Amino acid sequence: MEIYHKKQNLNQFIKELKAQKLSLGLVPTMGALHDGHLSLIKKALENNDRVAISIFVNPTQFDNKDDLKKYPRTLESDVELLKTVSNDIIVYAPTVEDVYGDNVTSVNYTFDGLEHAMEGKFRHGHFDGVGTIVKRLFEIVQPDNAYFGEKDFQQLMIIKKLVEKHDIPVNVVGCPIHREKDGLAMSSRNTRLKPEYRNASPFIYKTLLAAKEKFGTKSANTVTEWVEKQFENHELLKLEYFTIADTQTLKTVKRKSKDKTYRAFIAVYADDIRLIDNIALN
Numbered sequence: 001m002e003i004y005h006k007k008q009n010l011n012q013f014i015k016e017l018k019a020q021k022l023s024l025g026l027v028p029t030m031g032a033l034h035d036g037h038l039s040l041i042k043k044a045l046e047n048n049d050r051v052a053i054s055i056f057v058n059p060t061q062f063d064n065k066d067d068l069k070k071y072p073r074t075l076e077s078d079v080e081l082l083k084t085v086s087n088d089i090i091v092y093a094p095t096v097e098d099v100y101g102d103n104v105t106s107v108n109y110t111f112d113g114l115e116h117a118m119e120g121k122f123r124h125g126h127f128d129g130v131g132t133i134v135k136r137l138f139e140i141v142q143p144d145n146a147y148f149g150e151k152d153f154q155q156l157m158i159i160k161k162l163v164e165k166h167d168i169p170v171n172v173v174g175c176p177i178h179r180e181k182d183g184l185a186m187s188s189r190n191t192r193l194k195p196e197y198r199n200a201s202p203f204i205y206k207t208l209l210a211a212k213e214k215f216g217t218k219s220a221n222t223v224t225e226w227v228e229k230q231f232e233n234h235e236l237l238k239l240e241y242f243t244i245a246d247t248q249t250l251k252t253v254k255r256k257s258k259d260k261t262y263r264a265f266i267a268v269y270a271d272d273i274r275l276i277d278n279i280a281l282n
């Protein structure tokens with residue numbers, strides 16, 4: 001396992017790789033790795049000569065200082081977990097300084113409106129931070145392919161748009177959501193859930209499944225109201241938003257159309273832990 005903390009050292013390695021015309025896959029992460037990340041790594045290993053993973057808790061995408069402070073940082077155990085998949089993975093785990101120098105700010109982006117809804121609405125500046133770090137990682141690592149989970153579906157769409165708008169020569173690959181046996185979408189944040197909240201949280205996916213079924217016969221509005229009602233009196237889970245949106249534009253659906261595809265998106269607070277999930281509806 002090669003671990004780089006400085007882009008300068010990584011650059012030398014990348015140069016050699018490019019000289020040999022080997023393909024490179026990148027899995028960008030913020031660490032606290034779980035099986036969902038490992039599935040991205042496995043997919044990258046299948047389709048590339050070499051695979052790199054970045055492990056970096058990116059400060060500019062957090063609008064909540066406390067969330068940034070509490071975000072799990074577990075590099076040693078992350079590396080051990082990676083070794084269970086392959087010893088032949090390149091780890092880039094930089095410091096904030098290595099990535100940002102002394103200017104820890106994000107670029108202001110527009111993503112043709114994809115950034116306004118859902119996460120963009122509730123996490124101020126979040127997608128500017130994501131766009132900034134992902135563009136920088138692409139410049140540093142220069143991957144041919146980059147892998148992102150569909151749990152952050154809006155992020156995936158925004159990264160595709162970033163690559164398109166800035167002519168970045170990277171193929172962005174979306175990978176299906178990985179779930180715990182009880183349906184909870186895997187997330188680094190799950191490790192911070194207190195037991196009673198962890199036990200309550202599969203309710204999120206159950207509700208999404210029920211919403212999907214209802215969407216077959218009912219309007220988006222009716223389904224949205226139904227979901228909001230399910231959370232109204234929930235003792236532990238607080239709904240932040242539930243939206244049924246057009247898969248391409250991410251705009252909330254007013255009237256269903258047969259030739260479009262839709263997805264339901266949800267954000268819920270379990271105590272102070274924010275959980276998100278989504279599901280394809282048709």
Ligand code: PAF
Pocket residue numbers: 028029030056058061130133134152155
């Ligand atoms: O999805 C994540 O873990 C992060 O948003 C990403 C893409 C690694 C950027 O920091």
